[in-house]
Amino acid sequence: MPIKLMAASRKRPGLTRAEYQRYIEFYHGTIARQERFKIDSYVQNHVIDGAWGLLSDADHENKVVDRDAVVEISFKNFRDMMETLEPAVPSAASQDGKFFANESTNIIVMAEEEEIPVPTPLTTFNPGLGIVKGVGALKVLQYIMRDEEVYPEDYKKSWRMAHEEAVEKAPYYKEQARRVQANWRCRANDNDGAARKHFKMIDPPTYDLVVAHWFDTMEQVGAFRQYVEAMQNATGPKFANWSKSFFLYTKQIVVVRDTPLS
Secondary structure (H helix, E strand, O other), X not given: XXXXXXXXXXXXXOOOHHHHHHHHHHHHHHHHHHOOOOOOEEEEEEEEEEEEOOOOOOOOOOOOOOOOEEEEEEEOOHHHHHHHHOOOOOOHHXXXXXXXXXXXXXXXXXXXXXXXXXXXXXXXXXXOOOOOOOOOOEEEEEEEOEOOOOXXXXXXXXXXXXXXXXXXXXXHHHHHOOEEEEEEEOHHHHHOHHHHHHHOOOOOOOOOEEEEEEEOOHHHHHHHHHHHHHHHOOOOOOOEOXXXXXXXXXXXXXXXXXXXXX
């Protein structure tokens, strides 16, 4: 079964965001292409802006705030992922992180993808807007923390209810969202020793869901804001800790991908 490893990182002290993003795209990305191992695809999402928690919060409940990029590394199966994370000889990629990332604060999610239908997907490629057919140029990554009193099975059901309600209550989002993909934390995440060793994270927070939303351009971010406020005020059962949740506006950079673009 295909599996995706999502790693959200922040820049190391002394680097600007531009320097960090330039490094991971042109240097770290080159390393990934040169020692590909069993990687099926590798995408970097460079953060443009974002927000943590609720407007009503006086302070951040999650003190590990701010992200500068999220990388998505996909594999055909769990075994391929493990062989890539734990090669016989330590990989150059695992040794390179200290030069650009604040590694101890990395946030890792091992996920399974689920495509969520949208009312108005793009039917044809729009030059300059999307990199692939039906996908816009702006990608929003929404990390939703499960409420600790909610079972994972109920969380999944409640998110679907809240999402459907929010889409109907956010007409701008309903019109502008080009693609939605739910990335559900999978059971493999319980065996994350190899990921912890590779990414050198220490006690990362747990996120059961990362939702990707695509829009045509940065000008449509107001559509996502309308949606997320509708979701936070959904009438269904409580399922999320919004004070420990966050979202990121990102630019997608493809490093490795052999699959067709449409």
